[in-house]
Amino acid sequence: MSENEEYEKLRRIEIERIDKRRIKRIKDEDFYETVEEVFDKLTLMALYELINRGFIHVMYGVVNAGKGARVYWAEDAKGNDVAVKIYLTFSAEFRRSILMYIEGDPRFTRVKRDTRSIIYAWARKEFKNLQRAFNAGVRVPEPYAVNKNILVMEFIGEGGVPAPLLKDYLPPNLEDFFLKVLNYVKLLYTRASLVHADLSEYNIMVWNDEPVFIDIGQAVLLSHPMAEEFLVRDLNNILRFFHKNDVDVPELEDVLRWVKGEGGI
Ligand SMILES: Nc1ncnc2c1ncn2[C@@H]1O[C@H](COP(=O)(O)OP(=O)(O)O)[C@@H](O)[C@H]1O
Ligand SMILES: [Mg+2]
Known part of the structure; x- marks a missing residue:
């Protein structure tokens, strides 16, 4: 079979995999558009591999189409819901915006500088x-698998409907929620040696009234030259948001010290 025939075959397999019973099923013409735009040949091959390995069984609709990535609702071979984040491999603008988070990370010193290599490194970085x-x-x-520009992880939500973002839904006990968010920032810092670096109400989901941190590709190790700056920015975002929503928030300096394990709040 020629490469093109193989590609056509894979495309048809994908299209046949759409489950007709599901209400959230995307229309065929939309799917074709998606196929054209996101699923270039190499992405489709990577997807096919994940299907063979059981991480993906059925692909349903797009949950979110952002500038750098699409997130899909899918099901794995065991019937569990999973989220599949596929990074676009052609966006030079996205490449530029993520470069500084890859440079300065000792885990990714030998990555080539072309867009595709950078994007693959980015997906691996989010996974790690x-x-x-x-x-x-x-x-x-929970991260399950990464292959090229595709990341498979636990689906946060139910029945293909993602949990709301904090910006759109305030949980009942906001004070308590705020403290949990701060505690996660602290655990990230002290136990994982990471700073999220894009933390805000846009990247915190509310699931069963508990915070879930998402979109963690740009998170940097504490050794990154800008780690401290990113931490201050993250905390400022958090304090600003909760203050705006009438939570009594401590001073930035105190929170900073507490997050680093150097004092109480
Ligand atoms: N694991 C997940 N489960 C369910 N929905 C998700 C998951 N990850 C992301 N999403 C949805 O996709 C959106 C975009 O994901 P995100 O990782 O923030 O990427 P972006 O870089 O486009 O902001 C999120 O706001 C959320 O609605
Ligand atoms: Mg996001």
Whole structure:
């Protein structure tokens, strides 16, 4: 079979995999568009591998289409819901925006500078950061697999509907929620040696009224030259948001010290 035929075959397999019973099923023409735009040949091959390994069984609809990545709701071979984050491999703008988070990370010193290599490194970086955070006891989607530009993780939500973001839904006990968020920042720092670096109400989901940190690709190790700056920015975002929503928040300096394990709040 020629490469093109193989590609066509894979495309057809993917399309056939759409489960017709599900209400959230995307329409065929939308799917074709998605296929054209996101699933270039190499991405499709990577997806196919994940299917063969059982990490993905059925792909359902797009949950979110951002600038750098698409997130899909899917099901694995055991019937569990999973989230599949596929990074776009052609966006030069996205490449530029993430470069500084890769440079300065000792885990990724030998990555080539072309867009595709950078994006693959980025997906691996998000996977590794999720593992570190998860092992440190921070509530994040459990990471399952990474292959090229595709990351498979626990689906936060139910029936294909993602849990709301903090910006859209305030849990009942906001004070308590705030302290849990701060505690995760501390666990990230002290146990995982990571700073999230894009923490805000946009990257915290509310699931069963508990915080779940997401979108952790840009998180940096404490050795990163800008780690401290990113931590201050993260904490400022958090304090600003909760203050705006009538939570009594401590001073930044005190929180900073506490997060680093150097004092109480
Ligand atoms: N594990 C997940 N389970 C369910 N929905 C998710 C998951 N990860 C991301 N999402 C949804 O996709 C959106 C975008 O994901 P995110 O990782 O923040 O990427 P982006 O870089 O596009 O901001 C999130 O706001 C959330 O609604
Ligand atoms: Mg995000």
